Amino acid sequence: MISRNIISSIRKATITNNLGLKRLISTSVFLSQKASVTIPxxxxxxxxxxxxxxxxxxxxxxxxxxxxxxxxxxAYAIGITLSCIFIFNYEKTQSPIITSTLYFLRRSQPSTDSLGKDIDFTSSWPWIWGTLNTVQGIIDIEFKVQGSKGAGVVKLNATRESKLHPFDVHAFVLEIDNKDGSKQIIDLTQDPNIDFDL
Structure with a gap:
């Protein structure tokens, strides 16, 4: 009888333990599934x-x-091109070459006799035609000027071999349109009072 009671109690404990273990496993599986499905x-x-x-x-x-x-x-390409052209022309007007040329015109006696005093550009937005590249040593420009008596066109052509050499002025003239339609050309390099040098 004692042995039977012991055996039956052992079986009950084993079954109880198995049921608890199964419940524990099923609970952990449920929690893991719930944790994997739930989005925070x-x-x-x-x-x-x-x-x-x-x-x-x-x-x-x-x-x-x-x-x-x-x-x-x-339209965008045309706008960009025109903007670049105006910027490059503005850089030409601010070049030391143009400043020196205007300074010479204001001091030169033949130019002041023809154009008068206060020689400057013909407009507030002047246009410099030609090539003005001091790096390559090429200057071939012309622009309009005016004074108190009249207006004219300045033409300057000069080159140099390298940066170590000064510019050789080939042509520096002032063209003035007369009232009768003829042109008066003044060679500014022949002015004995001022030595033009670039």
């Missing part, structure tokens, strides 16, 4: 939280209006 919600009150970007409508197709895009591109 972001903290809305947090300052670092940024809501996802959503689009209410489709993005426009950039290739839909090809003709209009070509017109915009052509």
């Amino acid at each position: 919600r972001p903290n809305v009150t947090s300052k670092d939280y940024k809501p996802p970007v959503t689009l209410d409508r489709e993005l426009p197709d950039p290739f839909r209006n090809k003709k209009l895009n070509r017109r915009y591109f052509v």
Whole structure:
């Protein structure tokens, strides 16, 4: 009898332990499944939280209006080209070569006799025609000037071999249109009072 009671109690304990172990395993599996399925919600009150970007409508197709895009591109290219041309011309007007030329004209007796005093550009937006490249040593320019008596065109042509050499002035003239339609050409390099040097 004692042995039977002991055996039955051992069986009950084993069954109880097996049931507890099964419950423990099933509980851990349920919790792991629940943890894997559950998505943590972001903290809305947090300052670092940024809501996802959503689009209410489709993005426009950039290739839909090809003709209009070509017109915009052509207008943009023309605008950029004109801007570069005006910038380069402005740099020419601020060049030391142009400043020296105007300074010589204001001191030269033949130019003041023909143009008068206060010799300067004909407009507030002067245009310098030709090549003005002191790095390569090429100067071949012309621009309009005016004074109190009249207006004319200055033409300057000079070159140099290198940066160590001064410019050789080949032509430096002032052309003035007379009232009868003829042109008066004054060679400014022949002015004995002033030595023009670049």
